[in-house]
Amino acid sequence: MSGLHPQGGALVYVCDQNNMIIAFTFIVxxxxxxxxxxxxxxxxxxxxxxMVVMMMVMxxxxxxxxxxxxxxxxxxxxxxxxxxxxxxxxxxxxxxxxxxxxxxxMLxxxxxxxxxxxxxxxxxxxxxxxxxxxxxxxxxEIDEYDVAHDVDDDVYDCDDDKDDEENDxxxxxxxxxxxxxxxxxxxxx
Numbered sequence: 001m002s003g004l005h006p007q008g009g010a011l012v013y014v015c016d017q018n019n020m021i022i023a024f025t026f027i028v029x030x031x032x033x034x035x036x037x038x039x040x041x042x043x044x045x046x047x048x049x050x051m052v053v054m055m056m057v058m059x060x061x062x063x064x065x066x067x068x069x070x071x072x073x074x075x076x077x078x079x080x081x082x083x084x085x086x087x088x089x090x091x092x093x094x095x096x097x098x099x100x101x102x103x104x105x106m107l108x109x110x111x112x113x114x115x116x117x118x119x120x121x122x123x124x125x126x127x128x129x130x131x132x133x134x135x136x137x138x139x140x141e142i143d144e145y146d147v148a149h150d151v152d153d154d155v156y157d158c159d160d161d162k163d164d165e166e167n168d169x170x171x172x173x174x175x176x177x178x179x180x181x182x183x184x185x186x187x188x189x
Contacts, residue, residue: 038104
């Protein structure tokens with residue numbers, strides 16, 4: 001005789017209520033075991049990742065090391081959340097154990113690839129940002145230098161022009177005065 005579990009789990013059970021409950025709890029236990037195994041795999045993988053990161057960091061700068069550790073923490077939390085979501089979906093669908101294992105392994109590999117890619121991208125972006133900031137600082141300094149010198153040159157140019165005009169007028173006056181004296185001397189003669 002078959003029927004539905006009162007809480008919604010569709011299970012085949014024979015006559016007795018106790019047998020049905022045992023079957024249901026057994027399935028739950030299998031799911032818990034799978035979850036435990038998966039968590040262990042995640043922990044092992046995180047250890048491996050940490051080793052790789054440390055080896056990379058030894059040849060890198062201290063700043064990079066700090067950034068990497070931050071990245072690792074963020075990535076780990078994201079990864080575990082994603083894994084949990086996948087596990088919930090699988091439990092709902094009640095997939096086979098082998099299928100679950102295959103999926104988890106594939107997911108892990110994809111995660112590894114994605115994490116590596118993300119790290120490389122972040123490194124590149126940080127490098128680019130640093131370069132851009134340096135260039136901007138240099139440009140600003142150069143601009144300030146040019147502006148200051150341009151202003152000075154303008155001031156000097158103005159002064160020079162005024163001096164030239166004054167000198168010209170003085171020269172004209174001198175010329176007129178000399179001409180007058182010259183005429184006067186001619187008249188006297």
